[in-house]
Amino acid sequence: xxxxxxxxxxxxxxxxxxxxxxxxxxxxxxxxxxxxxxxxxxxxxxxxxxxxxxxxxxxxxxxxxxxxxxxxxxxxxxxxxxxxxxxxxxxxxxxxxxxxxxxxxxxxxxxxxxxxxxxxxxxxxxxxxxxxxxxxxxxxxxxxxxxxxxxxxxxxxxxxxxxxxxxxxxxxxxxxxxxxxxxxxxxxxxxxxxxxxxxxxxxxxxx
Amino acid sequence: xxxxxxxxxxxxxxxxxxxxxxxxxxxxxxxxxxxxxxxxxxxxxxxxxxxxxxxxxxxxxx
Numbered sequence: 404x405x406x407x408x409x410x411x412x413x414x415x416x417x418x419x420x421x422x423x424x425x426x427x428x429x430x431x432x433x434x435x436x437x438x439x440x441x442x443x444x445x446x447x448x449x450x451x452x453x454x455x456x457x458x459x460x461x462x463x464x465x466x467x468x469x470x471x472x473x474x475x476x477x478x479x480x481x482x483x484x485x486x487x488x489x490x491x492x493x494x495x496x497x498x499x500x501x502x503x504x505x506x507x508x509x510x511x512x513x514x515x516x517x518x519x520x521x522x523x524x525x526x527x528x529x530x531x532x533x534x535x536x537x538x539x540x541x542x543x544x545x546x547x548x549x550x551x552x553x554x555x556x557x558x559x560x561x562x563x564x565x566x567x568x569x570x571x572x573x574x575x576x577x578x579x580x581x582x583x584x585x586x587x588x589x590x591x592x593x594x595x596x597x598x599x600x601x602x603x604x605x606x607x608x609x610x
Numbered sequence: 611x612x613x614x615x616x617x618x619x620x621x622x623x624x625x626x627x628x629x630x631x632x633x634x635x636x637x638x639x640x641x642x643x644x645x646x647x648x649x650x651x652x653x654x655x656x657x658x659x660x661x662x663x664x665x666x667x668x669x670x671x672x
Contacts, residue, residue, distance in 0.1 A: 437647070470633055474632055586632070
């Protein structure tokens with residue numbers, strides 16, 4: 404029997420939260436890094452679609468959006484790992500990072516899936532283009548959060564104190580979202596219109 | 611590139627500088643991840659080879 408491809412394993416991990424066979428540490432690390440790299444490529448596709456109002460913005464978004472995703476994940480990760488240790492959770496750090504990476508992959512997969520719709524509405528509707536672009540980001544965030552929670556829940560199923568493992572999940576999601584908001588502001592303009600997110604926290608929660 | 615005004619009351623130049631530093635940091639992390647991936651792949655190939663040998667010559671391990 405041939406071994407499943409990396410993409411196939413990645414999709415299984417993202418959809419089911421675990422593989423049929425327990426992967427070795429090397430395989431798990433490879434899958435985690437592959438998930439992150441694939442997520443960056445998918446985020447880049449959405450970036451090009453969202454910035455397609457001008458060629459310069461589309462090209463800039465091809466590296467800006469993946470960088471925003473990567474930096475937000477890197478900002479949130481240390482706090483998640485510390486929370487994992489402090490909560491004395493049964494989940495291993497490698498499993499948490501793996502679940503986090505695959506959930507980011509799942510979220511960006513949703514972004515890339517919606518990218519053509521974002522692009523076509525951007526060029527054909529003055530009312531729906533920007534809300535659709537922003538909406539696709541929220542849908543992706545919600546999907547990634549759901550996948551992350553589900554993956555961690557499956558990994559700790561049957562172990563004592565499963566709630567302790569969900570604390571780092573909540574912390575990671577909140578910090579990822581908080582970091583995302585500021586990195587989007589730093590990298591703006593990503594969408595060719597002024598939105599509250601262009602100014603970061605100050606304009607989103609300002610009067 | 612980042613508009614005329616920076617964010618958080620800072621100048622556009624300052625905001626641009628923060629973004630460049632963050633991007634450089636991200637690029638370094640990406641390079642490190644690529645190295646980690648290559649090392650993990652080598653380790654997995656070694657594990658696969660060891661498994662094949664173990665399956666082919668089970669008596670030698672006993």
